[in-house]
Amino acid sequence: MKSQRTDIKGIELITSDDGFTLAYHSRLILRHSSQSPCLWVGAGEADIEMFRGNFSIKDKLNEKVALNQATVVAQPQGWAIRFTRGDAVSATLHIGIDSHQRLLLELKNDAASHNRIWLRLAAQPEDHIYGCGEQFSYFDLRGKPFPLWTSEQGVGRNKQTYVTWLADCKENAGGDYYWTFFPQPTFVSTQKYYCHVDNSCYMNFDFSAPEFHELAFWEDNATLRFECAPTYIDLLEKLTGLLGRQPELPDWVYDGVTLGIQGGTEVCQKKLDAMRNGGVKVNGIWAQDWSGIRMTSFGKRVMWNWKWSSELYPQLDQRIPQWKREGVQFLTYINPYVASDRDLCEEAAKRGYLTKDVNGKDYHVEFGEFYAGVIDLTNPEAWDWYKGVIKQNLIALGCGGWMADFGEYLPTDTVLHNGVSAEIMHNAWPALWAKCNYEALEETGKLGEILFFMRAGYSGSQKYALMMWAGDQNVDWSLDDGPASVIPAALSLGMSGHGLHHSDIGGYTTLFEMKRSKELLLRWCDFSAFTPMMRTHEGNRPGDNWQFDSDAETIGHFARMTTVFTTLKPYIKDAVAQNAKSGLPVMRPLxxxxxxxxxxxxxxxxxxxxxxxxxxxxxxxxxxxxxxxxxxxxxxxxxxxxxxxxxxxxxxxxxxxxxxxxxxxxxxxxxxxxxxxx
Structure with a gap:
């Protein structure tokens, strides 16, 4: 038995007749032998079905082969390791340092027929693992697999609960512990290193085994980056240096609560007056139905035609500047889809700006009793046109912000302008949507003045999504889909590089006899006063829910907690500035x-x-x-x-x-x- 030890820029590779170990700044990253290989390759066919943002994902796996032999070849800036199994199956791993001195692992299957990779990273039984985007049920991810695929978060999100069972029976919408709007192939280990994967394919990060973490990639290649640091704070600074950081928030965000109101200009005015007369600090009105409404069996839905509805909101163009002079912003809503039965979709179709089906026809997605076309964000002309819609219809109207909703519904069987498979683009789509909104602000000089917030995300959202919100929690007390779930969501997202997070006060999803209670709304209000943003939502069935103005006591409660929030303004602003400077999240694990x-x-x-x-x-x-x-x-x-x-x-x-x-x-x-x- 012979061994060879090589150390280059913090990388230590020790080879032997039977395999090798790879360490990075004394952290063992790979351990390979013929009996315990670190790499498998194979061939599979994805079976992915989408129904209203809920996905059924299966793999028709034809082959999975352990590559038990490894041949190491030194290169000028690292090594190439060729993994083989007999003469027929092989893959190559390049080990080196990227331009920022990170450990870089680049994997590639040598056979064109192989489109699956399984890589085992070395682990210690006592390791804790955090990250993988926004995880609602678990913060420490050790002990479970986490499939990474952006989707609806699910209703209930726990297969042991009655609500989840009902949602599954109705439309496969119950979800599970790993369902999330914002997955990300990034994790932080308590060995004080992070691992980030550049790919956007479907992945599964399995942290179940005590001695290794198995990362599965539904692609023929994978690129991994690692960095180490002496403290977690230093490590997050390095991670956000890779992914990007959120800019500071507009100053008005700290001046009170953003009231979610629907129903028209005078309804907004009436509710605003009632809250301010009750002593509530109000920084904005968020009217998601500014473009009109569509009633469905799910409840009140927004009309997906991103233009001011002067019928529902008469004189809005005059009221917005009035409210702004009073310190109240007007916020709206948009998403990257256009209702098939409205004129924006017709215009996009004529220009060729919608994604296509396999026959070259415009692809329309069913969103719950209505259809919508998908704006092709990979088409530069469509990109510029949709940014123009944001600039003309939202920014020029005087909006102080908006919810940039959705992003996770890209079907895997649609055809994109850039020629990349929609299965590969699916996870990357929300980050593209974030960038589109960001550039609209940047190009109009409104960064730092206007705020948009998102629920869906992926790697790269850190730089472009100004603020995240936790999505559609139930209006109940459940651990996996109620107010409790927002806390690990914020913490896991912070450990994934996005440090600005808030939630709908009182939750959103009102189904299966759920009704938001007064107590739930008030407790959620208490919680939200200690987050970077306070914002309410009526829910999808407003009449079933206790609202911020349902009685005088509730208004008084909001008056107290918005006073707490605004009193803390200099402290919260300072924490947000730290996040912008170094990536230290505002809501932090202890x-x-x-x-x-x-x-x-x-x-x-x-x-x-x-x-x-x-x-x-x-x-x-x-x-x-x-x-x-x-x-x-x-x-x-x-x-x-x-x-x-x-x-x-x-x-x-x-x-x-x-x-x-x-x-x-x-x-x-x-x-x-x-x-x-x-």
Whole structure:
């Protein structure tokens, strides 16, 4: 037995007669032997069916072969390793350093017929794993596989619940723990390295085994990048250096709540007056039905024809500047699809700007009792035209922002202008949609003034999606699809490089006899006061839900919590600026600042809001107290002023006083003390 040890720029490759090990800055990345190979290749045929953004995904696998032999060849800037199995099957791995000194692994199947790769990265049993985009059910991903495919998040998202069963029976919409609008092939290990995959194909990251992580790629190639750092904060700075960072938010975002209102100009005015007269700090009106409405069995839907409906919103062009002078922005709604029965779709079709079917005809997607064409964002002319729609119909109208919805519905059997398979483009689509919105702002000089927020995303969304929201939670208390699910969603997204996140106050999805209760709305309002943005939503069936103006007590509650939020404005702005500068998320897992506290690595329902506030939202019905964990530090209860040193504590948690603590040594301590008097 002979061995060879080579070290280049932090990469250590040790070869032997039976295999090799690859380490990067003392982290073992690959371990290969003939008995325990690290690479498999194969051939499969994807069986992907979409129904209203819900996907059934199967693989008709024809072959999966372990490549147990490895031949290492030194190259000027690294190595090439040829993996083989006999004479017929092979693949090549290139190991090197990219232009920013990251470890670079480039895999390629040698046979044209092989379109599947399985790579096993070395792991330690004690590792914790975070990231993979926005994960709603789990924060530490260790112990489970996570398929990565942008889709609807699912209703219920837990196969053990009655709601999920009902949604599955109705239209395969129940979902599971890994269903997400924003998947991403990026994970952070507690060995303090990140792994990011450049591809956009369907992938499955399986963290179940104690000794390895198996990454599966439905493609014939894969490019992986790794970086290490001494701290998680440093590591996130490196990761966001690769992916991009969000700019700072418009200043008006911190001046109160954005009220989700539908029904027309006078309804907006009436509700705005009622809230302001009740002492509520209001920064905006978000009217998603600005372009009109379409009633379906699901509930009230927006008319997908992105023009101001002067019939539903008379004199809106006059009211917008009036509201703006009063410090109230007007926000609207758009998505990358156009209703098949409306004139924008007709115009796009005439210009050839819609994606096609295999016969060259325009592709129309069923969205729930109506159809819509898909704007082909890979067509430069269609791209410019749709940016023009945003500029002319939203920005020129005076909108202060909008929800840039959807992005996850790209069918895999549509044909795109750029010639790339829609199966490969599917995950990348939301990031393209984000870039389209971003460029519309950039080219009109409105960056920093106008805000758009998104639910769908992928690698690259970090640079272009100004703000994420958590999507369509149920109006119930469920762990996997209620208010609790928003917390791991924000934390996992922060560990994936996107540090700005908020949610619909009160949730959205109102199905199967669900009705938003007053308590749920108020608890969600409490939680949202300690996020970067407060915004309400009526839900898809507004009449079934308790609303922000349903009674005087609710209005008073919003008055209190928006005062809390606006009082914290300088602190939140500072945290957002840190995110823009270095990628440190606004809502942070506790271990970012308490690395030596082993307990913090398993916490998914509490977080640090900036450096100095610890928040543990109440997410169970009927509670008047709450138990949480404080890492060792000098903590002060925001509402009582009582000091705590650390450990598990139980505190009173009435409505309007969610469990929140601040660090006694914080430079913001004087600001935090003022909250006790509110």
């Amino acid at each position: 271990f970012l600042h308490y690395e030596d506290d082993a307990h913090t690595y398993s916490l998914k329902y509490q977080y640090l809001f900036g450096r100095d506030l610890l928040v543990a939202p109440v997410y169970e019905e009927g509670r008047s107290d709450w138990t949480l964990y404080l890492p060792e530090d000098n903590w002060i209860n925001v509402w009582t002023g009582k000091p705590h040193r650390g450990g598990e504590v139980t505190v009173d948690a009435p409505l309007g006083k969610p469990p929140v603590f601040y660090r006694a040594e914080s430079q913001w301590a004087q600001l935090f003390q003022t909250l006790q008097r509110l």
